[in-house]
Amino acid sequence: MKGKRNIFLVGPMGAGKTTIGKQLAEILKLEFVDSDHVLEERTGAPIDWIFDIEGEDGFRVREEKIIEELTQEQGIVLATGGGAVVSDKSRNHLAARGVVVYLETSIEQQLERTRRDKRRPLIQHGNPRETLEALMKEREPLYTEIADLTVATNISSVKSVAKEIVELM
Numbered sequence: 001m002k003g004k005r006n007i008f009l010v011g012p013m014g015a016g017k018t019t020i021g022k023q024l025a026e027i028l029k030l031e032f033v034d035s036d037h038v039l040e041e042r043t044g045a046p047i048d049w050i051f052d053i054e055g056e057d058g059f060r061v062r063e064e065k066i067i068e069e070l071t072q073e074q075g076i077v078l079a080t081g082g083g084a085v086v087s088d089k090s091r092n093h094l095a096a097r098g099v100v101v102y103l104e105t106s107i108e109q110q111l112e113r114t115r116r117d118k119r120r121p122l123i124q125h126g127n128p129r130e131t132l133e134a135l136m137k138e139r140e141p142l143y144t145e146i147a148d149l150t151v152a153t154n155i156s157s158v159k160s161v162a163k164e165i166v167e168l169m
């Protein structure tokens with residue numbers, strides 16, 4: 001495992017970071033942490049409220065601080081928010097402090113998995129497909145830049161993706 005003790009999952013909304021992360025943590029006997037969840041617990045407010053009140057910029061400031069803090073943990077599987085990689089600082093922390101796994105998926109799969117979800121305010125309005133495509137164009141180079149491993153999550157089941165990651169490490 002390259003001597004590193006953390007696994008950081010990056011990838012777009014609906015890639016399966018939370019579901020696969022939980023499975024991976026169970027297999028590897030590590031603690032599972034979801035950065036969006038920690039952020040909601042700390043603020044006492046759901047993600048869409050934070051976006052409403054503080055805007056995306058306000059959310060990103062909070063997200064950057066949480067990533068800085070959580071990447072200092074040892075022995076965790078961390079599911080990051082899809083936009084965490086936009087911050088240079090967060091990318092540096094993720095790349096330096098754990099094995100970064102990019103969960104790659106299709107727009108179809110993202111649309112299927114993110115229907116009616118309040119933790120994804122970026123696709124609550126407008127055309128979700130166009131938004132997801134635009135975000136992917138902007139972020140895919142950032143995911144691949146810091147990824148130690150890239151795993152496709154489209155076809156395989158959660159268990160087999162988690163096993164594949166374990167075997168690749």
Ligand code: S3P
Pocket residue numbers: 011012013014017036047080081082083084119120121122
């Ligand atoms: C976001 C992804 C979400 C959440 C927020 C913003 C993004 O996390 O952090 O809605 O910018 O792509 P998931 O990737 O877990 O859906």
